[in-house]
Amino acid sequence: MFRGIDILPESISDLQQRLSDQHYVADRGLATALFLALRLKRPLFLEGEAGVGKTALAAAAASALGTDLIRLQCYEGLDIGHAVYEWDYPRQLLELRILDATHTLDRASAHRELYSEPFLIRRPLLQAIDPARARPAVLLIDEIDRADEEFEGFLLELLAEFQITIPELGTLRATVPPLVILTSNRTREIHDALKRRCLYQWIDYPSFDKELAIVRARAPEASARLAEQVTAMVQELRRADLYKVPGVSETIDWVTALVALDRQSLDPETVDETLGVVLKAREDLALVRGRQAADMLERATVRSTPRA
Amino acid sequence: MESAPFPIVSKLLTFGRALRRTGVDVHPGRLLDVVEALGHVNVGSRDEVYHTCRALLVHRHEQLALFDRAFDAFWRGPGRDDGRPRRDGTREVEIETFALQELRDDFTGGESNNAGSREDGLPTWSDLGVLAT
Numbered sequence: 544m545f546r547g548i549d550i551l552p553e554s555i556s557d558l559q560q561r562l563s564d565q566h567y568v569a570d571r572g573l574a575t576a577l578f579l580a581l582r583l584k585r586p587l588f589l590e591g592e593a594g595v596g597k598t599a600l601a602a603a604a605a606s607a608l609g610t611d612l613i614r615l616q617c618y619e620g621l622d623i624g625h626a627v628y629e630w631d632y633p634r635q636l637l638e639l640r641i642l643d644a645t646h647t648l649d650r651a652s653a654h655r656e657l658y659s660e661p662f663l664i665r666r667p668l669l670q671a672i673d674p675a676r677a678r679p680a681v682l683l684i685d686e687i688d689r690a691d692e693e694f695e696g697f698l699l700e701l702l703a704e705f706q707i708t709i710p711e712l713g714t715l716r717a718t719v720p721p722l723v724i725l726t727s728n729r730t731r732e733i734h735d736a737l738k739r740r741c742l743y744q745w746i747d748y749p750s751f752d753k754e755l756a757i758v759r760a761r762a763p764e765a766s767a768r769l770a771e772q773v774t775a776m777v778q779e780l781r782r783a784d785l786y787k788v789p790g791v792s793e794t795i796d797w798v799t800a801l802v803a804l805d806r807q808s809l810d811p812e813t814v815d816e817t818l819g820v821v822l823k824a825r826e827d828l829a830l831v832r833g834r835q836a837a838d839m840l841e842r843a844t845v846r847s848t849p850r851a
Numbered sequence: 852m853e854s855a856p857f858p859i860v861s862k863l864l865t866f867g868r869a870l871r872r873t874g875v876d877v878h879p880g881r882l883l884d885v886v887e888a889l890g891h892v893n894v895g896s897r898d899e900v901y902h903t904c905r906a907l908l909v910h911r912h913e914q915l916a917l918f919d920r921a922f923d924a925f926w927r928g929p930g931r932d933d934g935r936p937r938r939d940g941t942r943e944v945e946i947e948t949f950a951l952q953e954l955r956d957d958f959t960g961g962e963s964n965n966a967g968s969r970e971d972g973l974p975t976w977s978d979l980g981v982l983a984t
Contacts, residue, residue: 555892555899575892575902582891583884590912729912738910739878745912 551581551608558607566760567596567603568753576744577604586702586723588738591746594790596757597726600746601683604724613721614683615667617690626694627707629664638662658711672705672717682721687737688730699737749791751778751846757791762798772809773798775843777821783831783839786824793821809844811837860886866925870908873917877908897926 552558558581559574569577577600580587589597605612615626635657642648642656665673671682687695701707702723706716725741727733749757755774762770777794797820806813814836822828831839863885867877885907892899901922909918 571898572902572905575899576906579888579891579903579906583888588910735876735910739881741910742906743910744906745915 552578554578561607562600562603563760565603565606566757567599567607568749568757568760569600569603570753573600573744573746576742580724580742581608581722583742584720586725586741588733588741588743589724589726589746590729590743592748592788592790593728594788594792595746595748596791597746598683598685599792601681601685601724601726604722605681608681608722610678611680612683613667613671613680614685617684617686617688617694619689619691621690621694623697625666627666627668628709629666630658631662631664635662660712663709663712668701669707669715671721671723672701672707672715674715674718676717676719679717679719680721682723684723684725686728687725687733688727692734695734695737699734699740702737702740748781748788751775754778754791754794758794758798761795762802765798765802766807768808769801769806770798772840772843773801775846776809776814776840778846779839779843780821780831783835785822785827785830787822787827789821789823793823797821809840811840814840859889866904866921867908869925870918870921873921875909875914875917875921881907900926 552561555571555574555578558578559569559571562569562574562577576587579585589600591597601614602612638657639648639653642653667682671680684698687698704716705720706714708714725737748754751774754777755771758765758770758774759767765773774794777789777797781788797817800817800820801809801813804813804817815832818828818832818836822831860882863882864879867879867882870877885904888903888907889900892903894900904922905915905918909915
């Protein structure tokens with residue numbers, strides 16, 4: 544069990560409820576995997592298309608557990624200097640000039656001083672394993688599929704030991720290891736060695752009911768009819784052959800935009816005017832806007848109309 | 852591993868073998884993780900057992916459907932199984948059926964299974980020692 548999280552969820556239902564209090568709708572499978580990640584102290588590996596709520600889960604989990612979220616966004620070329628730590632070179636140089644000017648420069652002590660904690664820039668991974676941390680953080684390693692494979696190897700080591708060696712300072716080891724959540728959009732396969740260390744969870748686009756629940760939770764000011772229509776409409780859009788399929792956050796953005804425009808329901812004109820909120824690629828807009836959007840709206844409206 | 856042999860371990864090993872035959876690469880060490888994980892969930896709930904096994908034994912999206920089929924067949928209650936090998940795509944998969952009730956008994960100290968003397972050649976506790984090393 545995690546020391547420091549004194550409000551560790553008692554059961555899967557308890558965790559599910561706490562996530563729901565953070566307006567995150569987690570199904571049983573996801574809640575079970577997260578619950579076990581906490582109990583077994585294993586990383587949670589979330590895979591799925593962009594926009595299904597992988598990153599949002601990490602944020603909701605941190606709030607639900609009353610702890611910090613530390614996020615490492617991965618990208619091609621991500622290195623130790625940006626992921627773990629870096630020496631603050633300009634500050635070291637400045638300090639060196641001061642020492643020089645005040646004639647207090649003694650080589651051994653200068654080296655000791657310049658490579659001490661005040662000159663250390665702590666990047667996300669170091670922040671997460673900081674021995675001074677009393678509560679375990681939630682460490683989100685976002686879009687690991689974008690990082691290079693060498694970085695994956697480094698991460699595998701880090702996740703086994705939760706320690707980092709800085710040559711000038713020694714080895715820093717987490718007093719309380721973080722809850723690690725990794726996400727991947729599957730732009731490439733992640734090594735099985737890394738995945739095997741984790742609890743695996745695939746997150747799909749939500750069903751209509753689930754997405755409606757998310758929309759109602761995140762945009763409570765929208766009318767029931769608007770929420771239902773927009774949700775059904777996005778579900779229709781996901782069936783179309785799009786270049787960039789809208790995620791759940793697009794659904795929420797669309798509803799929120801329509802509320803700001805004071806709309807109570809969707810009509811073909813409103814769809815055409817505001818479709819840009821939900822379709823981000825120009826090709827997709829050109830494809831859907833007009834005739835196809837009107838057809839979709841018709842199907843969506845039938846679907847969202849409560850059966851009398 | 853000093854505890855008394857748990858029939859559940861033998862069942863999980865069999866389940867792991869069934870999964871391997873369907874093409875899901877199951878490392879024996881992961882089955883021990885499942886045993887540990889099951890201690891944290893309600894093993895009386897099929898749903899919780901399912902999600903626990905799935906989160907630990909599957910780590911590829913493509914394998915989820917295979918896993919679902921194997922789990923379904925494996926943990927199905929008695930009476931629904933015709934005892935014949937099942938067909939899974941091109942492979943023939945023999946899946947042994949155990950009732951969830953037995954799993955529950957293992958944890959609640961109910962009637963124990965004769966895990967050490969199976970006649971069907973299923974892996975038993977003594978085999979586990981070999982696998983765990």
